[in-house]
Amino acid sequence: MENLYHCLRCNYCVEMRWEERGIQHVCPTLLHHNPAPGYSGKGYLAAARALLEGEELPINSLIERFFNCTTCGNCEEVCPVGLRPAHLVRRIRAAMVEQGLAPAPIAARAGNVIEHHNAAGAPIETRNNWAASVEGVAADAATLYLPGCAASCEAPAEARATVSVLHQAGWPVKLLPAERARCCGAPLEEIGYPAEAGAERRELAEAIEHSGCSRVVLSGAECLASLTGTQFVGGVEVLHAFDLIERAVADDRIGFTPKANGAPGPVGVLDSCHLSKPSHGVSGAAHYPRRIRALLERLGCQTVAAADQGSYAVCCGAAGGMPQMSPQSAARMADGKLRSFAGAGAVVVIAASPLCVAHLRRSGVRDVPAVMGIFEFIESYFHLRPIA
């Protein structure tokens, strides 16, 4: 907690613009939910200091503020001191949850995961429904595909396209039996349920180990962040599905040719927080969106960048419990994001995080670019050919 006292109060985490670094704004909550400083990285540190010093603070306001952060980590990216307000938010949330102070929508989301093992609350037996007519699932495959709950329940087209593309590339995949599907724990972790998150993750790790596969391929950005830090008995390689495709293209094992409908025009690639912000760990430091852009350009697509980009892109509002706590604010975040891409001329926005795909689609804004998962995009516009 000593770090709380290292805040310079430089205001970087509140509002800044640094064109050369792709920083337009920092905090989605301040931009789209409430501009009061109590909702900022700096504000969370100030509140935590006050709590530590025994000051009495209005509890309902405290809950409102701490549960309206997307935990995107942009404040952490820009903090010149290296402070971690998003981590602090998760810890304070956990303390609040422990004291029975979780807001109802948050408790409901946690309940979904604890009861049904997915954040959407879909009955567990429906967990593999998305795969009903997909070619490429094989019980003896060496590669295990975990779509994650966002893809399997809320963006099933991306899960299907992923399996289909992997299949065409020569990688059949195995799925966990629906009843053994578990959450990676990330949705629980970020809303203040670390113990329950740990339990889910452990069960998932056991199921993965039990599958006998040496490689797990994921679609979920948060799952990747969560599982890359997990120790598996026997050592299991954890990858995002994009990693496989990228490697195969680099090794000239597969190639793409445009379908007759041709690529749709300028595409923007969403810098999903878990995949582009190093504060999210290995997955963020791997800068997927940058690599996706490189691949798309190699395939002949024209890519365009939103004004805010890379590690400093402003969050689309999909995570941290934001859509549950404040759906309208979360929709404004999505809207802002899509408009920023529209401003850059994008006709399609591609995301490698199904959570972001589902959220952006739900936001309901009109006259903005279409939203697609990366594999949906590849499958829609390209023929894949294995190279002998």
Next chain:
Amino acid sequence: MKLSQLGTELAGQGGALVLEDKIDLLGYRRDTSIAPGGNPSAAVIARSVEDVVATVTAANRRKVPLYVRAAGSTYAGGANPCDGAIVLDASALNRILKIDEDRGLALVEPGVTYGALLAELGRRGLTLGVVPLTGAAGTVGGAIASHGLGTGSPRYQSTGDEVAGLEVVLPSGEMLRTGSAALADAGFFARYAIGPDLTGMFLGANGSLGVITKIALWVHPKPEYQETFVLGFPDYDSGASFISALQIKDLTHNLWYGAGYEDKAIEARVIGAKPQFDRAALPRFCLALDARGANEDVARDRARIVAEARKFGGVDFALFDEIFFAKLRRDNTFWYSYAGYFARSMCALLMCSMANETIPRFFRVIEDNRETHPEFVWAGGLVLCRRGVHGAVIVFYNEREQWERVRIASERCCNELLGVGCVPYKSGRVWAPMMGRFGRYHATLARLKKALDPNGIMSPEILGL
């Protein structure tokens, strides 16, 4: 949350957002400084000049102290309210109203960050004269109201020198436009017009004489070429004499930034990067320079600067450039030495201006304090200006455990700095206890304040007023 009577009155005036929740107000208690903060009763995020007028008027009617603030990143305590005060948050007044290339100026609202303004100017091949090191988040209003400086200072001196005119809401709620803009049909283009320069009254006033609502700033062409180099000197006296020569010969014209480093900083950086380096061979003072301009002008000036330095025992100190200073440029930031520099410790920054001959005594003050207060880490640095230099005494401390003690040590240090001829430029609460040392200047300021703000509502105590 239901607003209090005052809150309702403030909110009723326009689009302003009134904050009364204690959690939001925590962030308004203090700025980056070591000056004690206060607990405001409300904060008003103003979104229009009408909001400002309404807030000032309401505060005046109720005789409640009013403090202005934007990013709150100043280290002088200028934005720290007293208990029960209203804070007027000007950060949402952040529009760029006009970039007028015919007049060579930008008209902006005070809450615009330098980062936002530079981005817009950059698209037109333009830039600003002086930008503080916190430019990405620091606001133009906050900088000029607290005598900012930074990149551009060797060429243009201070942020205030780049102001062509202001619009200010006076403590009475009346609106004033200064310079040529006093005539509505003329608008902003000349600061020194009609009579005495009223613009200057609000620069460095830390909000104590009124709320700045519009700023006209000169704009300049963005330099096409940039390079850095560093000169090492055997002692502070020779370094100081060199700086005087540099300035009087107008060799600062193509210098964008200049930072003076003391012996301890030089040693820490060089030995940190090259442990085997012979300490005895290190210069005691060095001046790191960032030259920008047309390629041939920079080359010509650099040759003349290096030749001039030799007369004072100065040598090219490429190593320091290589291991530290040039890296800042490679990192694509003009916010020099900021990122990471203050990491993992809080610092008290005591900022002062001095004539060049004071430089050796300034560093002596720091050395003395190192001996008297070994419990803190003391550092010192200079920023080169067109005339004279700005000095920063930096005291690293542990906020949780040393908060009271660092304040006492800093106040003592401030007095010592005054004793050797340094004057504060960012004043605020940090220097307020010493304002009495400025005699008739301070007395006159107090009379001006009384005339403009008879109820004393605007930023009481900040300038010892």
